[in-house]
Amino acid sequence: MNALTSSADFQLGPNLSGKRIVVAMSGGVDSSVVAALAARSGAETIGVTLQLYDHGSAVKRAGSCCAGQDIRDARAVADRLGIMHYVFDHESRFRDSVIDHFADEYMRGRTPIPCVRCNMGVKFTDLFRLAKELGADCLATGHYVRRIEGGSGPELHRALDPARDQSYFLFATTGEQLDFLRFPLGGMPKTAVREIAQDMGLVVANKPDSQDICFVPEGDYAAVVRKIRPEADSDGPIVDMEGRELGRHKGLIHYTVGQRRGLEIGGLSEPLYVVRLDPQTQAVVVGPKRALAVSAARIVEPNWLSDVQGRQVMAKVRSLAKPVPATMDGEWLRFASDEYGVAPGQAAVLYEGDRVLGGGWIEETAGAEACLV
Known part of the structure; x- marks a missing residue:
C-alpha cells in the first residue's frame, strides 16, 4: 500500500482498532478499493452486497452492478482481503422502488433518474439499516463525493475530481445518513484508485466502470419500459404549439424534453424540439428552441x-x-x-x-x- 491511501479518511479517530466498518460492495473497482482501505485501516471490515437482479435477468448487462459476476467479484475481493462478506437479496425491492418507478415515469411523459431513486432507497436506506444491525461505526461506499465536517455537522461536497463527481445523484442523502456515511474516494482521482487495486492484486483492478443506469441494456430505455409496461408503445400525434398535427409518433417513451433528433417531420422552416409530452392525449408537443x-x-x-x-x-x-x-x-x-x-x-x-x-x-x-x- 502506497502514499496514495493517505487521502482515505474514515473519520473514526486516529486509531481504528476496535472499530467496525461496513462497506457497500457492488463488485466494481471503486467499492473494492474502499474495502481494501478499510481492511488496511485496522478496523474490522465487513463487505455487504445487495443482489438487485435475478442472475439470468434480461435487463442485466455487462458493466452494471449487483448481480451474477459482480457478486462473485465482490466475494473474491473479500476473500483476498480476508474480510467477511454477506449478500442480501433485494431484487423485489429494487424492482418495485426503482425499475417499476422508472417505467411509470416514462409512461407519464417524464424523464426519471433511477440512480437517485436507488441511492434514496435500496442503497442508502436499506444498507444503512443493515450496517446498523451489524453494529457498524460507519457505512463506507465507493461514491465520488466528499463528507466534510462543518461548523454545524457533516456537509456533503463535490469530489475533488470533477470528472468523477457524483454529488448530483446523492442530493437526497439526509443529515442522519450523512452522520453515518463515509466516502473515502472523494479526494482521489480514478487513476489513483486503480493503482491501489493493482498494487493489492485485486481481480477487479481493470474492470470497466459500471454504467449510470445499470438495468438498461445498450442504453435502450424504450425496450425496458415496453417489457414492463407493454402498453407503452401507444402511438399518437406530433403537434405544434398551437395544436396542429405535424406527424405521428410510435410512443411517448421514445422522446424527452429538448430532443430534436428522431421527430421525422419534413418541410419545416426551422428546427423543432420536443417542448412537452402530454400523456393524456399521447401528444408530443414540438416547437422552436426558444419555446424550451x-x-x-x-x-x-x-x-x-x-x-x-x-x-x-x-x-x-x-x-x-x-x-x-x-x-x-x-x-x-x-x-x-x-x-x-x-x-x-x-x-x-x-x-x-x-x-x-x-x-x-x-x-x-x-x-x-x-x-x-
Whole structure:
C-alpha cells in the first residue's frame, strides 16, 4: 500500500482498532478499493452486497452492478482481503422502488433518474439499516463525493475530481445518513484508485466502470419500459404549439424534453424540439428552441441539507449540465437567466461552491414566454 491511501479518511479517530466498518460492495473497482482501505485501516471490515437482479435477468448487462459476476467479484475481493462478506437479496425491492418507478415515469411523459431513486432507497436506506444491525461505526461506499465536517455537522461536497463527481445523484442523502456515511474516494482521482487495486492484486483492478443506469441494456430505455409496461408503445400525434398535427409518433417513451433528433417531420422552416409530452392525449408537443426557455421550476419532495430560501445558489438541473445561478422562492427555483432542457422528473440540485445544499424533483416548469411546460 502506497502514499496514495493517505487521502482515505474514515473519520473514526486516529486509531481504528476496535472499530467496525461496513462497506457497500457492488463488485466494481471503486467499492473494492474502499474495502481494501478499510481492511488496511485496522478496523474490522465487513463487505455487504445487495443482489438487485435475478442472475439470468434480461435487463442485466455487462458493466452494471449487483448481480451474477459482480457478486462473485465482490466475494473474491473479500476473500483476498480476508474480510467477511454477506449478500442480501433485494431484487423485489429494487424492482418495485426503482425499475417499476422508472417505467411509470416514462409512461407519464417524464424523464426519471433511477440512480437517485436507488441511492434514496435500496442503497442508502436499506444498507444503512443493515450496517446498523451489524453494529457498524460507519457505512463506507465507493461514491465520488466528499463528507466534510462543518461548523454545524457533516456537509456533503463535490469530489475533488470533477470528472468523477457524483454529488448530483446523492442530493437526497439526509443529515442522519450523512452522520453515518463515509466516502473515502472523494479526494482521489480514478487513476489513483486503480493503482491501489493493482498494487493489492485485486481481480477487479481493470474492470470497466459500471454504467449510470445499470438495468438498461445498450442504453435502450424504450425496450425496458415496453417489457414492463407493454402498453407503452401507444402511438399518437406530433403537434405544434398551437395544436396542429405535424406527424405521428410510435410512443411517448421514445422522446424527452429538448430532443430534436428522431421527430421525422419534413418541410419545416426551422428546427423543432420536443417542448412537452402530454400523456393524456399521447401528444408530443414540438416547437422552436426558444419555446424550451424556462424561467423557473417547481421543486417537490425536497431534501435540504442547509437553509436555501431566498439564497443565491448554483443550480444543476441535469446530471451533465453546468450549474447556473438561481434563487429558491418557496417551492419555485427561479433562474437568473433562462435555462433550457429542464424536464419534469429530473432533479434540481443546489450548490454553494463545492457544498451540496440539497435538492428535489422538478415537478413542473414555468416557460419564459409565459407558457407552463
